[in-house]
Amino acid sequence: MLQNPLLCVAAVGTMAVSLTIVAFFGVIFFNFEELTTSWSRRIQIKTYLEKIPSDEVLKEWRKQVEGYPEVADVVYVSQQEAFERFRQRLGQNSDLLQGMNPSILPASLEIGLKEGFRNSQGVEAVVTKLKQNPHFSDMRFGREWLERFDSFVLLLKFSAAILGGFLLFATVFIVANTIKLTLYARREELEVMSLVGGTPAFIKMPYIIEGAAQGLFGGLLALGASYLIFALFLKQSVVSLLLTMGVGHVSFLPPRFQLGLLGAGVALGILGSMTSLRKFVRIRYQ
Numbered sequence: 001m002l003q004n005p006l007l008c009v010a011a012v013g014t015m016a017v018s019l020t021i022v023a024f025f026g027v028i029f030f031n032f033e034e035l036t037t038s039w040s041r042r043i044q045i046k047t048y049l050e051k052i053p054s055d056e057v058l059k060e061w062r063k064q065v066e067g068y069p070e071v072a073d074v075v076y077v078s079q080q081e082a083f084e085r086f087r088q089r090l091g092q093n094s095d096l097l098q099g100m101n102p103s104i105l106p107a108s109l110e111i112g113l114k115e116g117f118r119n120s121q122g123v124e125a126v127v128t129k130l131k132q133n134p135h136f137s138d139m140r141f142g143r144e145w146l147e148r149f150d151s152f153v154l155l156l157k158f159s160a161a162i163l164g165g166f167l168l169f170a171t172v173f174i175v176a177n178t179i180k181l182t183l184y185a186r187r188e189e190l191e192v193m194s195l196v197g198g199t200p201a202f203i204k205m206p207y208i209i210e211g212a213a214q215g216l217f218g219g220l221l222a223l224g225a226s227y228l229i230f231a232l233f234l235k236q237s238v239v240s241l242l243l244t245m246g247v248g249h250v251s252f253l254p255p256r257f258q259l260g261l262l263g264a265g266v267a268l269g270i271l272g273s274m275t276s277l278r279k280f281v282r283i284r285y286q
Contacts, residue, residue: 001210004185008214011178011269015218016225018171019265023226025167026253026261029160034251036153043118043149045111045126048138052079052107061133065109070117070126075110079103109136120150168264176272179211183276204277208270215269219262227252 001008053061062074077085083102087094111130113122123141130136183190193203230252253261 001213004182007178007182007185008210011182011211011214012217012221014174014178015171015215015265015268016221018167018174018268019219019222019261020225020229022164022167022171022264023222023253023261024229025160025163026257027226027230029156030253030257031251032156036149036156043113043123043141045113045123045130045139045141046108047111047130047136048106048108048140049135050106050138051135053135061109061135064133065111065130068126068129070113070122072112072114075112077108077110079105079107082106082108106138119153168268171268172271172275176275179207179214179269179272180276182210183207204274207277208273211269211271211273212266213269215265215267215272216262217265218269219265222265223258223261 058076062076065071065074079102082105083097083100086105087097090096111126113126116122117125127139127141130139190203
């Protein structure tokens with residue numbers, strides 16, 4: 001690496017740029033994933049009660065529903081509490097409720113779901129079980145909104161998979177060709193090593209280690225560059241976008257993703273070296 005600093009810098013810079021692009025889209029995807037998680041917390045089932053049950057019956061119903069594997073919590077909303085919520089939603093028009101009795105609104109049970117069941121399948125499973133109780137006849141869970149939410153999450157994951165695969169393929173291709181330039185610069189050394197009895201593994205190993213080191217340096221540079229881009233330019237624009245969608249803050253890549261980016265850099269360096277060496281060393285031995 002010290003003997004060919006220009007080619008080394010070119011290889012490290014290529015990987016740094018490629019991984020920075022991956023990290024850039026990773027920041028966007030991670031924050032949009034946080035957005036979908038925030039939205040999913042709002043998914044709940046409301047079942048309205050025609051008659052106010054006694055405390056014993058209400059306790060039994062809550063215990064029964066909380067026993068469902070999909071359910072995280074059950075909150076009882078009395079008529080008075082429902083009336084106060086309605087008053088707050090009216091805001092300046094709350095005077096319209098003057099003289100009205102809270103009994104105009106029904107009491108209800110608000111059923112929250114566990115994280116793995118905040119989707120159409122989880123909601124349908126809980127609704128099917130609730131319908132077995134004749135007192136839970138009137139239920140609301142925003143079917144149309146839920147279907148659109150599931151479609152959005154599916155589209156987000158599909159887009160991330162396609163874009164991520166394309167970026168990784170392009171990175172491997174660019175890194176392999178950059179390292180190939182290093183091999184061409186040392187072709188005489190490789191030929192001499194093969195002539196004096198160097199095995200393919202003996203010849204390849206230094207270049208594989210070099211590719212791993214270049215990948216590690218490229219990953220570190222990519223992390224630094226992506227954080228600067230995030231702090232100086234991306235953070236404010238993403239905050240402005242997500243604030244309109246109900247998320248009050250954005251964050252950089254989580255530690256596991258940062259470690260994964262460094263690992264990806266090392267893996268790409270090794271894969272790029274092996275891809276170039278596979279053909280080059282075979283030619284030397286023919």
